[in-house]
Amino acid sequence: MKASSYLIPTTKDDPQDAVVASHKLMLRAGLVRKSAAGLYSYLPLGLRILKKIESIVREEMDDAGALEFQLPILTPAEIWKESGRWDKMGKEMFRLRDRHDVENCLGPTHEESFCTLVKPMVRSYKDLPINVYQIHTKFRDEIRPRFGVIRSREFTMKDAYSFHLDEESLDKTYQKMRLTYRRIFARLGLSTIPVQADSGNMGGSASEEFMVVSPIGEETLTICGSCGYSGNIEKTPVIAASILPALAGDIEEIIETPGKKTIQEVASFLSVPESTTLKAVAMSYDGKYVLIFLTGDRELNENKLKNFLGANELRPMGQTELTKFELTAGFIGPGFKENNELLVLVDALVNWDAGYVAGANEFDKHKKGVKLSKYFLAAKVQSIDLAQAREGDLCPNCSSPLQAEKGIEVGHIFKLGQKYSKAFDVSVLNDKGKATLTTMGCYGIGVNRCMATVIEQCNDEKGxxxxxxxxxxxxxxxxxxxxxxxNARIAEVYEGLKEAKYDILWDDRDLGPGFKFKDSELIGFPIRLTMGKGFLEKKEITILNRKTMEEKTIVYNALSDLTQEIDKIRTELKQSISESLVALN
Amino acid sequence: MKASSYLIPTTKDDPQDAVVASHKLMLRAGLVRKSAAGLYSYLPLGLRILKKIESIVREEMDDAGALEFQLPILTPAEIWKESGRWDKMGKEMFRLRDRHDVENCLGPTHEESFCTLVKPMVRSYKDLPINVYQIHTKFRDEIRPRFGVIRSREFTMKDAYSFHLDEESLDKTYQKMRLTYRRIFARLGLSTIPVQADSGNMGGSASEEFMVVSPIGEETLTICGSCGYSGNIEKTPVIAASILPALAGDIEEIIETPGKKTIQEVASFLSVPESTTLKAVAMSYDGKYVLIFLTGDRELNENKLKNFLGANELRPMGQTELTKFELTAGFIGPGFKENNELLVLVDALVNWDAGYVAGANEFDKHKKGVKLSKYFLAAKVQSIDLAQAREGDLCPNCSSPLQAEKGIEVGHIFKLGQKYSKAFDVSVLNDKGKATLTTMGCYGIGVNRCMATVIEQCNDEKGxxxxxxxxxxxxxxxxxxxxxxxNARIAEVYEGLKEAKYDILWDDRDLGPGFKFKDSELIGFPIRLTMGKGFLEKKEITILNRKTMEEKTIVYNALSDLTQEIDKIRTELKQSISESLVALN
Incomplete structure (x- = not known):
């Protein structure tokens, strides 16, 4: 391709509303343009990258025996109501009515659609397992789209769904997809960590996210340097390095704490560690109520709480609700007026026999020496893991201290179980002729997000x-x-390389060399050939490896002189990818 | 690919709601499944076809120098309001509000989006011409989706838009696209006719549709067997073979025509040809009013009327409006009470000096011998071409009689002019440094519709x-x-062909031969190899050409025995495509 008949609208300055490297560089290198909040147009250079990523995803999915489909983006509300997700999906789902007033949504995910489609096609256990996928546009009405295509409202997803007769078959496909995902990311040049994840509102028994460690990540993961364990912090069980005995005294007494409502204020006012205070969190879920006690130094993990309660929606109690239960905001502690409508839970890190500083259930008053065992019966009030893990907690596998890292999720695999196959009655006859509900898995990759994440990992000051x-x-x-x-002498070399099927862009634009060099480094072509005065006078061609910025000059007598050098760099550049693929096997 | 690990859900019986061949066969052959009204899922076999069509379209567009983009499907109402189409697009446009209450639509076409995107990228005449395209999902909320994917609500389009400094450059690209389209359709095996078309609400000066002649076509085209002229009937100028003098008498007199309101009723009651009566059509457009007279045997071409009036919306007057203008429905004729708010137009076929049978503007009364020249001043009432053409009318090029055929539109090219570049001020500096508005073309192909249309042309009783x-x-x-x-002996041949890069499906399913033969003929693979008893006992392989159903049996000693025969049929099958490509050059 000749640049003079191509479109390379690079820009010199950082765009104003871009804060992360990939967003800035995608705009500057002319890969994308913003069309509206969370909506991006792909320009020719950007689309080439996207299509190459799609091809790798497709090849690996096909090799793993998955079958490619393409389903409508518009999906009728009817099937979402059948699965119970029409209400659950909330405002993130784009909804619209057609001219006949039929409700539809723009599919954010396709469990419902694929169940409906696959159901009449699988009749016998012989038709299973089946793994179906598509690479298509998805929509999510993000409240705050950001970081360019990393969190956008319209994006390309590879979403796959597998159907099985039993858990064993599901596990086999799940493991195959796990390997396929690692192969895909390796081939994209992305270094990812598979982490234990929460299955959230997808239902199901197991799930792993593929995370790219990055300071701009919106997820936090816990990593064990010793045994290799990694988990999403939302899912990581807490094993504290040491449970300190509560130090705030053993005898219960009331203390005046005027205006001291937060843990920080109280602990600092009394000069005690936050871990010796008790934090009370009053929440409402699905029209019901719960009060949770944690040690003052810990945060509630809402995900763990939601999973324990089986709750869809969770939010802090409002003032009206607090008043209803006679709870004094900022000063809640054991000894509050119990109520059958108010469930009480205690985080597993709280020591029932130690004395804590806790709210006295009176305005501007706390108590010290508060022991849970004095207030609650262990048979009635459950003590469970509800705290958010943090760096320094112990690995659930090997008890070494965990590190915490920020990460970007680029893929996610789930064992869905029977949630959707049950809702749509996707069943087959087993080998005894008995109708058997299928068990499902689902597997997603954010294609555009992969593109941006590669840039996060592969950029330097030049681009x-x-x-x-x-x-x-x-x-x-x-x-x-x-x-x-x-120009004709250079064209001859270019045509030779094109003929030999090299994937080459010839920057033949009528621009100065400095401008062209900067563009090529900004856009990031892995190999650059320079043919100028040196070539015209002495047949010299300079070859640059963009990643290492190493240059070499060769004398060109025949095309093979050049292709040999190019092939050498190509092999080098492909080496690390092949090595990571080998390591997976 | 082995069929045992693929999905081939063929069905024996015609699906109930499918009436045309392509719709029936796409469902029966397991290429698509309906998900809702006008919404189809592509199964693996169907998607392979769709992707091959897309590849051909992409290759030809790239070869013609067009640049591929991908724009968001969600487009903000804002840009549609800027071009004035937010209201004009009516109910066919899917509209939705996002969580921030911003209005959007699902793009049915992308003039607005591409103008906005391209505007900042073209600054100088040196950046022009540029031809940009995408192959992406489009949406139209059809009032009556039908014929499967031929008229659906969600579909894949290739839409291209070109920008030019002047009309000459536009014409060059327009002609190149015209040739590209002919090449694309030829390569798809589709035989199409380019016809003069109306540019409708797209604005612009010229447009051609690529039509596939088919009895299920929703368009009518006029074709001249003599000079090769072809036009959409909406656009074809009417040159009647002979204008008969009105025969209904020369002296005006009133006739009682009780209950005779339609032309048919009146002509038959009076035993005169319909062509000797005058038809009056009372219409409302954009809040204004028009009354048109045509000879009784002709239909009004609303398109011609709309173009003449520059109207957006056109509909018959209601009773209230008729009453307002003192018009008597069914009995309107010259001599009605004239009104400044009521524009009068006369079709060019009407002879102003002949006597017609016409309404007498009184209930149950007509007149005969009505001459227009007695009622209207030619200087005030325009006589223009407003009638729908029909078979037997004369070719506007060579005056031979036209034939009329039904056709399916698979592609459309437009000279848009400056309608959109003006709305979005897409201008460049010309070679004198003066800001100059660009001129645009646009070019569309319905990808899924091509697929269905090929089936309409390529099917027999077997599939x-x-x-x-x-x-x-x-x-x-x-x-x-x-x-x-x-099975292992057959597998060896299959592996050999796969290795040699033949595009092959091995039907290794555990099914009877009759079933497999029927499936292969229904789905329509061009070449079928049969390897059964003959092969196992005598090394015989039977090769079938699906189109001609000709069979040949060869003895297999080496792979080349087989590939030679396959290549022969492949060459034959590709012959007609190459021939039609050569004919285009």
Missing amino acids: IFWPISIAPFEICLVSIAKSVED | IFWPISIAPFEICLVSIAKSVED
């Missing part, structure tokens, strides 16, 4: 350096020639 | 016969073997 597997073009030829004759 | 260029697989190998050893 992007693309992994060769997904570079918009593998080679950029920068020519510097003034006359038509000189 | 589909795909053009080899877009067949789901080029070759289907039907094996009949009972033992593992026999």
Whole structure:
């Protein structure tokens, strides 16, 4: 491709509303343009990258025996009501009525659609397992789209759904998908960590996220340097390194704490560690109520609470609700007026026999020496893991201290169980002729997000350096020639490489060499050839490895002189990818 | 690909709600399934075909120098309001509000989006011409989706938009696109006719539709067998073979015509040809009013009227409006009470000096011998071409009689002019440094509709016969073997063909030969290999050309024995496509 008949609208300055590297570089390198909040247009260079990523995903899915479909984006409300998600999906789902006033949504995920589609096609256990997927546009009405295509409202997803006769077959496909995902990310040049994840409102028994460690990640993961355990912090069970005995005294007494409502204020006012105070969190869920006690140094993990309660919606109690239960905001502690409508839970880290500083259930008053065992019966009030894990907690596998890292989720695999197959009665006859409900898995990859995440991992002060597997073009030829004759001599080399099927962009634009060099480094073509005065006078061609910025000059006598050098760098660049693939096997 | 690990959900019986061949066969062959009104899921076999069509479209567009983009489906109302189409698009446009109450639509076409996107990227005349396109999902809320994917509500379009400094450059790209379209359809195995078309509400100066002649077509085209002229009937100017003098008498007199309101009733009651009566059509447009007179045997072409009036919306007057203008429905004729708010137009076929039978503007009364020249001043009442053309009218090029055919539109090219570039001020500096508004073209192809239309042209009583260029697989190998050893011998041949990059599906399913043969003929793989008893005992392989149903049996000693025969049929099958491509050059 000749740049003069292509579109390379690079910009020099950082765009105003972009804060992360990938967002800035995608705009500057002319890969995308913003069309509205959370909506991006892909320009020719960007689309080439996206299509290369899609091809890798498709190849690996096909190799794993999955079958590609394409389902409508518009999905009728009817099937979402059948699965019970029409209400649950909330405002993130784009909804619309058609001209006949039928309700539809723009599919954010396709469990419902695939169940409906696959149901009449699988009749016998012989038709199973089946793994079906599509690579298509999805929609989510994000409240705050950000980071460019990392969190956008319209994006390309690879979503796959597998159907099985039993858990064993599901596990086999789940493990195959796990390996497929690792292969896909390796081929994209992405280094990912699979982490134990919460299955959230998907239902199901197991789930792993594929995380790219990055300071801009919106998820937090816990990693064990010793045994290799990794988990989403939402899911990580808390094993505290040491449970300190509560130090705030053993005898219960009331203390005046005027205006001291937060744990921080109270602990600092009394000069005690936050871990010796008791934090009370009053929440409402699905029209019901719960009060949770944790040690003052810990945060509630709402996910753990939701899973324990089987709750859909969770929010802090409002003032009216607090008043109804006679709870004094900021000063709640054991000894509050119990109520059958108010469930009480205690985090597992709380020591029932130690004395804590806790609210005295009176305005501007706390108590010290508060022991839970004096107030609650262990048979009635459950003590469970409800706290958010943090760096320094112990690995649930090997008890070494955990590290915490920020991460971007690029893929997610789930064992869904029978939630959806039950809702749509996707069943088959087993080998004894008995109708048997299928068990499902589901597997997603955010295609555009992969693109941005690669940039987060592969950029320097000059711009992007693309992994060769997904570079918009593998080679950029920068020519510097003034006359038509000189240009013709360069064209000959370009045509030779094109003929030999090299993936090459010839920057033949009528621009200065500095401008062209900067563009090629910003966009990040893995290999750059320079053909200027040196070539025209001495047949010299300079070859640059964009990633290492190492340059080499060769003398060109025949095309093979050049292709040999190019192939050498290509092999080098592909090496690390092949190595990570080998490591997976 | 082995059929045993693929999905081939064929059905024997015609689906109930399918009336046309392509719709029936796409469902029966397991290419698509309906998910809701006008919404279809593509199954693996169907998606392979769709992707092959997309590849051909992409290759030809790229070869023509167009640049591929991908724009969001969600487009903000704002830009539609800027172009004035937010209201004009009516109910066919799916509209929705996001969580921030911002109005959006699901793009049915992307002039607005591409103008906004391209505007900041073209600054100088040197950046032009540019031709940008995408292959993406489009939405239209059809009032009556039908014929399967031929008229659906969600579909894949290739839409391209070109920007030019002047009309000459536009014409060059327009002609290139015209050739590109002919190449694309030829490569798909589709025989199309480019017809002069109306540019409708797109604005612009010229437009051609690419039509596939088919009895199920929703468009009518006029074709001249003599000079090759073809036009959409909406656009064809009317040149009547002979204008008969009105025969209904020369002296005006009133006739009682009790209960005779329609032309048919009146002509038959008076025993005169319909062409000797005058038809009055009272219409409302954009809040204004028009009354049109045509000869009784002609229909009003609303498109011509709309274009003449520059009207957006057109509908028959209601009773209240008729009353307001003192018009007597069924009995309107010259001599009605004239009104400044009521524009009068006369079709060019009406002879102003002949006597017609016309309404007498009184209930149950007509007049005969009505001459227009007695009632209207030619200087005040315009006589223009407003009638719908019909078979037998004369070719506007060469005056031979026209034929009329039904056709399916698979592509459409437009010279848009400056309607959109003006709305979005897409201008560049010309070679004198002066800001100059660009001129646009736009070019669309319905990808799924192409698929269905090919089936309309390529089917017989057994099923589909795909053009080899877009067949789901080029070759289907039907094996009949009972033992593992026999199967292994067949597998060896299959593996050999796969290794040699033949596009082959091996039907290794545990089903009877009759079933497999029927499936392969229904789905329509161009070449079928049969390997059964003949192969196992005598090394015989039977090769079938699905289109001609000609069979040949060869003895297999080496893979080349087989590939030679396959290549022969492939060459034959590709011949007609190459021939039509050559004919275009």
